[in-house]
Structure formats: C-alpha cells, structure tokens
Amino acid sequence: MAVTDLEASRHSVPMTALHTDASKLSFEALYDTHVGEVWRAVRRLGVAASAVDDVVQETFVTAWRSLARFEGRSSLKTWLVGIAFNHARHALRAQGLRSGETPVESVTLPSGASTPEELVQRQRRGELLLVMLSRLPEEQRTTFVLVELEGLSAVEVAALVQVPLNTIYSRLRLARTAINDAVARLKEPA
C-alpha cells in the first residue's frame, strides 16, 4: 500500500475514479484533448514529418485498446507520452535504416554566419526549435524533450528510457547547456 500511496500522492486524480470513468470515455474525446501534445512530442523526438501520422495513429490505437488497464497512476498525458515515446523509438530506428527520407536531422541549424533573413524565414516557419533539437545527440534530445518540454519528471524518464537516474540528469544538463548556447548564438551578429 505504501507504494500505491506514494504513487497516488503525485496526482490529483483518484485512481479508482479514473479507472471507473475511463471506460466511458469516447475515443474522440481522448484524441481531441491530447492529440496536440502527442503530435508535438513525436515531432520533437525526431520522427520525420512523413512518419508522424503513423506514430500518432499507433499511439492512440495502443492507448485506446489499453485504456481499461490505465489505472490513473500517472496523468493521462504522461501515460500517452510514454506510449508515444515507445512508438517513436521504433519509428526512429526504422528511420535510421531507410534512405531517401528527409528527417529533421538533415536540416542544418543556421549558424552565426547565416543571414538574418534566413533566420527570420526559419523563425516564420517555426522550425527553429525542431532544428535545434535535431542537433542534440539522440539521448540528450529525448531527455530534453520529455523532461523540459513535455514536463515528465527525470525519474519517470529514467523508467521510460531504462537508464539510471543520474544518467538522465547528466543528459539533461548537457542538453540544457547546448540549448542555452544555441539560443544565445541566434542573437549573434551575422
């Protein structure tokens, strides 16, 4: 019971209530409430734009079919992002094996030598963060996206990625430093 209490103490949603009510949830309601977060997380994890549809589909199909087993021990968002991460990881592996794709990794971050116009264009396309993330090593990117952008705790990410917690902290530290530097470089004169 102590473990259950510890887990439950993190959340505002009583597990029993969630377990009961989730069975009445419509797929459309689940999807419409969380598709934005899932889609964005998948994209930020590095899945190519052409594969995001599939990963999001797989995530929600998995979630929908598993909903009865969701016990409310994490927030619904955490649970969904966890599922999305697992599917994204498979997609990233497949992505790495294929050729001819144009994942975000292939896009180069504008350096200090880029013209301000280029920076503005990329800014207008809203790609700067994705490009910045793509320049991080995959482990750092995963950690940064899940912790810093999606709000999971380092402990949750350690469980998800299955690495020691200290490793997550280390990756997070490195990623934050890299992002700080990258953002600072954006303001450097061309």
Next chain:
Amino acid sequence: MSELSDEAKAFLAAHDDEGLPTPEEQLRVRTAIRSAIDAGPGTVEAPRSAGSFSLAKVVAGLTAALLVGTGGALLLSREGPSTPQPPAPLEAPRVATPPQPTADLSAPLPPAPEPTSHAAPTRAVPRARPAAPQPPEPIETEPPREATSPPAPTTVAEPIDPTEEFRLIAQAQASTRDGNPAWALELLTQHERRFGGSGLLAEEAHAARVKALCGLGRVAEARLEAEQLATLNPSSVHLARVDRACW
C-alpha cells in the same frame, strides 16, 4: 544542475506551438484511427507499450536509490520489455472514410463568442483544492450505514461521463490556440462548475486556464494560477510549459 537561461526559456515559450498538427492533419489521423478501431477484433491485440511505462518501476527505482544511498547510480528495473511489442499494423486507409466532423466536441456547447470579447468569466466556486489527492466525495444515495454494515465502497457511486469533461477541455485548448482565450476561460469556468477540482483533467484545466489568461494579457492572474497548480500538483507534467506560458 545547469538550468535553462532566461533567453532559452523565452525561446521555448515562443516556440511552444511548434510541431502541433494542423486541423486537417488532426482530422485525417482521427479518421484513420477510428477506422482502425472499428476494424474489429482482428486488430485488437493490444501492444504492450502502454503497460511498459509503469510508475511502479519509478517507485521501485526511487526505493532502490534510497537503498543505494547518495552517489550510487539509480538503475531502474529492467524487467519486462523495454520497448513495446511491435504495434499492430494499422490497416485502415488514411482517408478511406469520409472525414468525421470535429463538431463531435462542440455540439452541445453554445457557440463561441467573437474573440473581441475579453471579459473575464467569474468563477462561481473558490478554487480551494487539497494539496494531496482526496478520494472523491461519495454521492449520497442512501442513509449512512450502521457500524455493522459492510464498509462503504470508496469509489464514486455515480460515475460521471468523462467525455463531457474531455470535450470542454479540448475546446478550451483549441479556443486559446485559435485566438479566442476569452471563450476558453468561459469553457473552463463551465468545467469548474461541473467537475470542480476532482475532474479527471483538473491539471489540464489549470494549464489551459494559465494559457488563456496569458492570451488575454492577464499575466499576473496567469502566474497566480500557475503557482496554484504548482502548489496543488508539484509534480504536474504541465508545470514546465505553464511556467513559460507568459514569457
């Protein structure tokens, strides 16, 4: 630990919507998923990815960390598959069926006012929520039991339909995204009246309220709301984004 610079926080806040799907993409994928779900039991074998992410592992890991002591590496349990079973392939064509109307989430609600109205909906109920989760108030459907009666169930006697709650929150999120945060606040007020602080999406409602207030330029209120979320749910997954909402 190295922290994000204020510059980086501002950058992340400005790019918070980066990577979101377009309405067309949302609809296309929703239709495809609905088709896959409706395809029947042939595709119903559930991948195990959902179960692979268990907070039980987290707690086990924390316990292990305490045992190891400071300086020791926390190695969480590696039992069980770390990755999902290969997900069931989605056979459904992407756009095989006519798109389902998104009105699914909007039908019973009154139409949104024009974005010009920034009047702040007032809250009907003070937002006093417990710091720790409390079991839901049981709905009294019968007189209190005698001491000799079997223990009362701890679950809600009359479960509420969560779809309504999800619909309200989804519409509020979309309203803010679509430039109508005033309507989002109205929807969130409805949510609060209907579900109070014990809804399934109480955290989402807090986060959505912060973003809506930011959208209206009511920064001080937004920060107050964010602080309230941090107090009530210090581990909320929404804190990071909420913290940057008004940058």
